[in-house]
Amino acid sequence: MTSASLVRGWCPDLFAPMAAKDGLLVRIRPPLGRLTAAQLHVVAEMAESGGNGVIELTNRANLQLRGFSPSSVSAARERAVKSGLTLADEAAERRSALIVSPLAGLDPECAADTLVCAQALRKTVAEAVDLAVLPGKFGFAVDGGGYFPTGLLAGDIVLRARNDGWAVCCGHATTEPASVMNAVGAAVRVARMVALRHPDRARPARIPETGLSLLEEAGLVACSLRVEAVRRPPTVGRLPEGTLGLAVPFGRMHVATLRTLADHLARCDDAVLRLTPWRSVVLAGPSLPGGTMLIDDPTDPRLRVQACTGPGGCARAQVDVAQDALALAMDVPRGRTLHVSGCPKGCAHPGRADVTLCAQSGGYDVIPDGRAGDMPWRSGVGREEIVALLRRLWKERPDVTGERRDA
Ligand code: SF4
Incomplete structure (x- = not known):
């Protein structure tokens, strides 16, 4: 582990993990955001044997694994290098952060x-x-460009x-x-x-x-450069050329889901899983692997809510924001977004949301059309009042579209 390790504000990787409440956190940058079935199995094994089995999709098209110790990070790094998931040179690996159009090579419009x-x-x-x-x-x-237009x-x-x-x-x-x-x-x-x-x-x-x-x-x-708002098309469900976009609630899955994806991928013609920078994945298979947490319906209400890891993984988290977000998801209208954040840092969604709830010691701060750290419109709102307040906001602000281009 290097001297850069454990420093917040650093982009963690297998050379420089970040300390979190549930252990060390690492990110893997698969080359061009793509993984084979064999590489997915390696990641699942790394997460299970060295970490706590949780795998998260990031908004940089990376995989984030949690719950490691210093020794299990070293073992995972060796495996990742051998499997072609990570470069052997620390500095070269770090500067190779690169997001690529997820449908490149499949979408004729790209x-x-x-x-x-x-x-x-x-x-x-x-x-x-x-x-x-x-x-x-x-x-x-x-x-x-193509289905995911240039500018996204x-x-x-x-x-x-x-x-x-x-x-x-x-x-x-x-x-x-x-x-x-x-x-x-x-x-x-x-x-x-x-x-x-x-x-x-x-x-x-x-x-x-x-x-x-x-x-x-x-x-x-x-x-x-003329800066234009670019509308993002659905990332989940049927995508061009018979591809399928899949998501998991809050971009968080367990090794079992990753293994299901790997097994399914092994049966597909185009045996590569593509990571998107929208916390989803794309595969060329025609159907959804059954019995998993994978979401293939673009209208699924869970896609309208974002929440960070909460008190299980972060010492700053005040409440189980993921649980609160899931409880509120059914009330979020189509096309709208709700971000429930454990603190003003807003890790799960750095951009604006139609409504952001930011946990504070006395309840939630409510921020319409803003970010977790923005000035709240209401403070200290209890859980029992949130539903009624949100319904009022959705009604009063019909012009808010919910689709945004924030990084
Ligand atoms: S938003 Fe705050 S509470 Fe949530 S993971 Fe980030 S630092 Fe922790």
């Missing part, structure tokens, strides 16, 4: 060279040792498909389209500019105004 672009970027970044000083949470995205994938540097090539997008700025390899080279040059700005270490995703100057310092001709 740019045909999306996977070529992603593979080239991953390889080039892994070899660029001078990028070791990038900020800890720095990440790339390769956005090929978030990252500090995003390679975005255009009709005539790939544009490099950084914060609120973009380049003109170029060939795949030229765009990959340009993206890495921009990343170098971010690294050079050390010690500021400002991420363009956090300070999008820096994008234009970063692109220009990298020697690129850049202009402002």
